[in-house]
Amino acid sequence: MISLKPLAGALALAFLAVLAGGACISLAVEALRGSAEGFAAFDSYLWRIARFTLLQALLSMLLSVGLAIPLARALHAHPDFPGRTLILRLFALPLALPALVAVLGITSIYGRNGLLAALFSWLGLDVIPNIYGLTGILLAHVFFNLPLATRLLLSNMDSIPEDYWKLSSQLGMGKWARFRLIEWPVILRNISGIAGLIFMLCITSFTIVLTLGGGPRATTLEVAIYQSLHFDFDIARAVSLTLLQLCLTIAVLSVLSLSGRPTEEGFSLRTTTRRFDQTTLGTRLLDGATIIVGLLFVALPIAGTVVSGLAADLLRLLGESLVWRAILTSIVLGASAAALSLIISLALVVAREYLASRRGYASPKLFERSLDRGASLIMVIPPIVIGSGWFILSRHFVDPFSLAPFMVVSVNGAMAIPFAFRILRPTWDTAASRHNRLCAQLGITGWSRLRLIDWPVLKRPSSVAFAFAMALSLGDLGTIALFGNNSTQTLPYLLLQRMGSYRTQDAAGLALILGVLCLLLMIAADRGAGTLAKREVANIG
Amino acid sequence: MAERSRTEAPTTDGAAIRLDAVDFDYDDMAMHFDLIIEPSTITAIIGPSGAGKSTLLNLIAGFETAKSGRIVIAGADVTHAAPSERPVSMVFQDNNLFAHLDVTANVGLGRKPNLRLDETDRVAVAEAIAKVGLSGKEHRKPEALSGGERQRVAIARALVRNRPVLLLDEAFASLGPALRHAMLDLVGDLQEETGMTVVMVTHHPGDALRLQSLLVFLDNGKVVASGPAADLLSTKAPTLLRKYLGAEDSAL
Structure with a gap:
């Protein structure tokens, strides 16, 4: 039987490779082209x-x-x-x-x-x-x-x-x-x-x-x-x-x-x-x-x-359409980044476990190890490097600033992958080790297995990872600072602008709004993680 | 692959299990099994840790695949059949149940792997739950059950699956002595009723005597001795087995 799991893992890896590799190649090409100038x-x-x-x-x-x-x-x-x-x-x-x-x-x-x-x-x-x-x-x-x-x-x-x-x-x-x-x-x-x-x-x-x-x-x-x-x-x-x-x-x-x-x-x-x-x-x-x-x-x-x-005059701030647009932009981009990081991490986790349990006692092959390493790629190549690489590359083809939404979603999503991977992997691996033999014997496969066995287990860690990734993305300034412009402004970007123009009161009010948004998400993630830990202990079934 | 009908009468005849020159490499250890288990018998497999007891069950259940040789159950060659295609149910030491599903659903999975149960399935599930003495606990989650009750659920599922072979992989090892004896008696009664072939791995040679079963003694990946438990556990036992039993006694 052919499983889609390794394919999903390969696609996730390909996304990360393009994101990081594209930036690195762009930098390398640029450095070589103007080598004299570059090294000076x-x-x-x-x-x-x-x-x-x-x-x-x-x-x-x-x-x-x-x-x-x-x-x-x-x-x-x-x-x-x-x-x-x-x-x-x-x-x-x-x-x-x-x-x-x-x-x-x-x-x-x-x-x-x-x-x-x-x-x-x-x-x-x-x-x-x-x-x-x-x-x-x-x-x-x-x-x-x-x-x-x-x-x-x-x-x-x-x-x-x-x-x-x-x-x-x-x-x-x-x-x-x-x-x-x-x-x-x-x-x-x-x-x-x-x-x-x-x-x-x-x-x-x-x-x-x-x-x-x-x-x-x-x-x-x-x-x-x-x-x-x-x-x-x-x-x-x-x-x-x-x-x-x-x-x-x-x-x-x-x-x-x-x-x-x-x-x-x-x-x-x-x-x-x-x-x-x-x-x-x-x-x-x-x-x-x-x-x-x-x-x-x-x-x-x-x-x-x-x-x-x-x-701060919160009422006036909340009356500004610019503020509302920034809040909405932040939420839409944050949720998209969180969804992206969740999908990529799930693909990596599921494919890795599939390969690991297939090989039995043999030592892991290159593909399986890449799935493991791929998750922490962003740790090695900092978001700002990816951002500036793509900024420099894309200016040959389009206005880099028009890429703001895509870059924020991709880079912020990638930033959360190491964490999402670490939240999802233990739950998935434990569940798989408990369930694989049972499912094989009872003939539970495909959609039935996803619906009855896997999704109930994944639901909570997935929402924890999602909330965490979204909070991380909401608060991030790095990528949006690089790509942000008048048509795409997130809450942190707007906050930075108000700080820059010495509108301290506004900045303080926006900071409170941003802080509360992130905190609510983090509390949700923390609660979920807490029950997750408790459930792990309780379930020896 | 033999066709098995799921609607056959609850009494299944046991199936014979035959391992013909089965070779299997566990890490660096080469295992070799030649073994015939007669239909409708109870066989206990004992031996020191690492002797290959669980591997033997995994080979019969299809969780491991033999490197060479043949595994024949009920006359059909199942050497390369998937676990769910073999006429076998297996109960593990733990993790027999899905923690997020209640007792009925866990048993029901033995009938329909997608849990779309019809009326006959529901009746069969309720009967099996009653048979293992869990009536009234149908809607409990595994976390609200004791260790013994969890194993009863697993046995109930094996019953509704209606397969002629039941494998127990140290299924009662984590239970106290009284509870373990009660579970063995339950298995004994069910075996008498259904006539299924039972193969169990155990650390307690006494289990074999309690169920008046056959005994297979493994050492180093090979069958060293086999025969009626009452004979093998007497003074006529071969040296290796006596040594194992002696070591076990002194450890107690």
Whole structure:
């Protein structure tokens, strides 16, 4: 019997290959054609940007991880800290927030007219904070990555067996011995993966650097690519910048692949471990202060977004047809991107499992491995590289800006594939391993199998992946910044324009709308993922 | 491929199973089976882990395909037949049920793989559920059933499928002793009623005695000894089997 599954997988791979390959070929051709001009572009300006890209990523990583260690330890040591569950939920928020929304939240606290400035003037201090430049970039990156690192570390520490804590209190270990002998080994095992992940996220950070970088002194490769294409239309420079970014990403990823990935076992809101040690008052106060400072650092910008968003004239904003068009455009493009990423990921997952269970004990062939790798292709070739590649290629044939909807849907869809793949694959593989023999014996095939067996299993992970992909696409600024124009404006694009023309009130209102939209989707995805995890445990049937 | 009618009387005659010089490579291990199982008998397959017990059942059920040799069930060569075309039902240790379907639907799949059941199908399903003692639990999902009840559902499905061979692959291994004995007795009663051929893999030689069955002892991918369980489990047992049984005793 011929199955359509491998064909679907091949088509999905072909789409990804065209998307990424087309961009790369376009860049290569362009680089070779104007080779003299292109290589001349590798000047000191370029190296300075590359250096700054690495420097800010390194500092962001060190700060995030360095601060996360005491915070995670404090949270772990006090499972009954008031509101601990709530704090951990809050720590999941920054990841769900579009970067642009977070940037506005951060300026509302640390900016020229922010809370901190107000506090200084109330205290009679003559200090006006200026966050534009490296400070702002680091603040925003730590805002995003400190909670992430804390959650990852905490879940690692939760995996320490309870017996260790019993033993340590029985042996009367001091604070330092406990750290050195029990906590540090676990932290050490996972820290390289976490640090690597954060480094990678910061190297490809676009929105934060664009909005908080403030000028050529503090610019990263991604932002420089955007500026050379969008403002200067300097193709040679864009090509050399893009190639440099590609080399950098591949280099960092190959170093990272040596250190392994961080693991987060489920959603670690529950307090798994009981601690048996008696803490002194001093330790408790110190830990409490650490948690509160961490909490404020994350909570204040979020609160700032809400407060300044509500202070904006929301009614007037919602009366603007431009705003409504942006909201609708965002939703239509976001939903299309989500649908695309869901279809591609499903095809990859289903085809991979089909080949894997067909080959039995033999080792996987090239096609099966490509299906696996294809899902994370976008990790290697950053969206901005794909975007600029196609931008440069398409200008020979059409007006690149007219491609905005297609490029946003394709690139945003591709961006979500690694996540959708990881959401769908475990459910599908488990279900298949449970059901394949049964279905073979009972003769359940084709449409009957899809209707009775596979779809009921896939329904929930599919909607989780869809909601997640749509939230990701709604909040993305990278591709739309490159291709956006007056006829195609998404919510983040409109927000950026209002920020650029110093209509801060409008920007705050739009940020609130965008933030709420993304958050609702993320909450839906999170809920679904939660029940998914529970169902996995319950179903041993 | 022999034609089997699905509307035949609930009492099926058992079918003979014959493995003629069947070769199969499991990873690096070469297995070789020569075995005849008489119709309407109960056969227990025992042997150390990795001896090929489950592989033997998988070959009969069609989840593995022999490298060479022939597998004949009820006189028909099924060596290359698909699992659903073989006159065989198999119950696994777990994952016998679809977790999102209730008891009736799980049993009903044995009648119609697309679940479009007609009135006779429904009657047959209800009867089978009653026979395994699950009346009143027709609409429960597997998560609301105990381990023993889940296996009863799987057996009910085997009953409505009406195939002359029932394979049990450590089907009761995860149940406690009392429950396991109850399930064995249920299988024994159903076998007596339907006359089907039962082949079961077990880790408990006592299971074979309880059902007064034949015993096949496997080691290293080959049949080492076979015969009535009562004989083989006595002092007349061959050395290898005695060693296996002894090791089992000392492990208890």
